[in-house]
Amino acid sequence: MNTWTIAAFEFKRYFKWKQEIISIALMLCGMGFSIVWPYVKGALNKDYQVAVIGVSHLPKLEGFQFSEVSPNTKAEVLKSLGESWHAIIQIENGQVQLTLKEKASWQAKLKLSLQNWQQEQQIAQLPLTPQQRQQITELPEIKTVLLKPEKDDKDEKGRSLFSGAILFLLIMGIFSGFGYLFTGITSEKQNRVTEQLLTLISPSQWIQGKILGISLFCLKTMLTYGLIFFAFIQGATVISDKPEVGIPVTGFQIFSTLLFVILGLFLVNSFMAAFAATIDDPNHSSRSIMMFLPAIPVGLAYSGIDNAEGLMMQVLSVFPLTSFAAMPLRMAYVDVPWWQWLLSLSLLLACLWWFKSAATRVFAMGIRMYGKEPSWKQLLETFLFPVKHQ
Known part of the structure; x- marks a missing residue:
């Protein structure tokens, strides 16, 4: 009997209704904020404006707006770099050149996307048949046989x-x-x-x-x-x-x-x-x-x-x-x-x-x-x- 009396005392000692409600309310507020925050962040974040010179097929990347500009306006674009434009892309002798005003964290994402995009362009220029291009760009299929039914994703x-x-x-x-x-x-x-x-x-x-x-x-x-x-x-x-x-x-x-x-x-x-x-x-x-x-x-x-x-x-x-x-x-x-x-x-x-x-x-x-x-x-x-x- 004494054991259960102590157990009830210890349970009630730390179980407080007001504290419980406040804790749950704070946690729900935190969860709600975590749901809303991506939408707020997406609304507040602006797209980075990237000028592309002399390229007809523009890359696509979330958070970046690529715009084709004439090579004749290159000097004007360079002057406005850091204001109207965040980056300039041009291809010279098959090499992609990325011009930036200063180093920033978002540039790593842009560089990786440009590497993949340029690789696709180079593969497309090779004298390959459609089947050969498919073999290069796609991973080979591996046939898998399971004796037991496969579990749903x-x-x-x-x-x-x-x-x-x-x-x-x-x-x-x-x-x-x-x-x-x-x-x-x-x-x-x-x-x-x-x-x-x-x-x-x-x-x-x-x-x-x-x-x-x-x-x-x-x-x-x-x-x-x-x-x-x-x-x-x-x-x-x-x-x-x-x-x-x-x-x-x-x-x-x-x-x-x-x-x-x-x-x-x-x-x-x-x-x-x-x-x-x-x-x-x-x-x-x-x-x-x-x-x-x-x-x-x-x-x-x-x-x-x-x-x-x-x-x-x-x-x-x-x-x-x-x-x-x-x-x-x-x-x-x-x-x-x-x-x-x-x-x-x-x-x-x-x-x-x-x-x-x-x-x-x-x-x-x-x-x-x-x-x-x-x-x-x-x-x-x-x-x-x-x-x-x-």
Whole structure:
């Protein structure tokens, strides 16, 4: 009962309606600005005026206006360079000459376009047959035979979107738990409220209540922003008149993602709650950097997402310290054998059960220490060996 009381207190401690509404409103404003900004930028940006001398077939490039001028007006055009004209193009002895007043960032885009355009002109002048020109300008076709039906491009985009959202929300949940647990536990320890609390509840009830309450709050935050992110993507596709982006995942995949993410939050927050209790002064302790370790599994899962079928991703999706991030990402791209899914879940549950007991021992030791921090040897012995701790 005490565990659930602490969990409810920790959840309500950080869940504030006004703060929640303001955060969502600010995020919606940011999303709206990101949609409107390209149109505003396009309206404000003017086309660069480029004078083309002695060329009949003018190039085409977005953001640039090419105008053919007579060679007789070259002197007048040069005088107005930098005012009426931004650049002058002319061909002398087969060489494209680009005249500019001064160096600017937009010139790299213009130069690359001119190189491609001039290459096309040179190929067109060669004594080649239409078939030979086609072989030069077009890449050869490679026939691909798939034994399984090819996935739709929309499905690929949806899977990439889904995996990207999982990574983003996981990082958000991990660092939210990091901030709340770190500030909450260290402030309680510095304010010397632990003696009173330990007379009412056990260290096990205290840490488990904190982990449960803050993990639920982090999950709530992830679900809220996940739904807003999905609505934003759908709204952006409607505004831009593009095909609607669907999420090609099954109900079981959604269930598995939620299950692994929830267990992962419990695992990560157990580590951070235990380690935060061992920090005496957060302003001067060199151990605070260790609180960022839970972000490593997400980084490893991200590094293997480009080869979801590979051995690395298979190992990461089964290994209990990385499976909470790797398994949902892998399931978004490939069909995972049922025995690997069951093995991964079993190992994650076993690791979480053992980690909970180990984190409780470290928390019980660290929360009672004032004025000093336990040594790394004490931490390791307490974490690994319950007999020595007793």
